[in-house]
Amino acid sequence: MTDTPLSPDELPERLMEVFALVGPLYRRVQRRIDLDAEQGVSVGVRAVLDLLRENGPLTVPQMGRAQSLSRQFVQRMVNEGAAAGLVEAVPNPAHARSSLIRLTDAGEAAITAIVAREHAVLRRTRGDLTDADVATTVRVLGRLLELFDDVELGAAEPPR
Numbered sequence: 001m002t003d004t005p006l007s008p009d010e011l012p013e014r015l016m017e018v019f020a021l022v023g024p025l026y027r028r029v030q031r032r033i034d035l036d037a038e039q040g041v042s043v044g045v046r047a048v049l050d051l052l053r054e055n056g057p058l059t060v061p062q063m064g065r066a067q068s069l070s071r072q073f074v075q076r077m078v079n080e081g082a083a084a085g086l087v088e089a090v091p092n093p094a095h096a097r098s099s100l101i102r103l104t105d106a107g108e109a110a111i112t113a114i115v116a117r118e119h120a121v122l123r124r125t126r127g128d129l130t131d132a133d134v135a136t137t138v139r140v141l142g143r144l145l146e147l148f149d150d151v152e153l154g155a156a157e158p159p160r
Contacts (some may be wrong), residue, residue: 016028032121041086041110044077048087049103049111059092086110100125 006014033043041049051063058079064071079103081087086107089099103111 015140015144018144019085022141040136041084041114042077042080045084045086046083046111046114048074048081048101049107050078050115051116052087052101052103054109057090057102059095059098059100061098063101081107 030043033041033046047067048063051066052058055066058066058072061071063069063078064074067074076091078087082089084106085104087101088104090102092098092100
């Protein structure tokens with residue numbers, strides 16, 4: 001392993017190694033969240049709650065763009081969260097026909113508990129990862145995400 005950039009011929013094969021890990025990792029994390037869903041929070045609702053925790057109130061279209069998901073899928077997750085009392089719609093001063101969605105107190109408590117459980121799991125990683133390792137991982141995954149910017153955003157729905 002060196003700090004020398006890979007050649008255009010070497011890079012695709014090495015990046016395929018990243019994709020080979022990201023897919024199974026995503027599916028395992030999704031299964032873990034599903035196992036925790038006994039507390040009433042599906043993967044999709046968890047994503048909505050976390051997005052609202054991080055950004056404050058948002059419209060459904062804003063959430064869809066942020067997550068590269070269809071507006072319809074996000075709306076279903078918002079409806080599910082609202083039915084559970086975790087989110088609520090409030091008037092949007094910027095757009096009368098597109099309400100803002102915000103966390104309720106119960107939603108704030110739920111996502112705080114979920115994140116705490118997730119952090120407890122992540123603390124079990126071996127202590128050999130450095131800040132530079134994580135920064136590099138984030139940079140590589142960010143670059144790959146940019147590579148696929150031309151893919152239509154909001155068209156995909158994740159498996160449920």
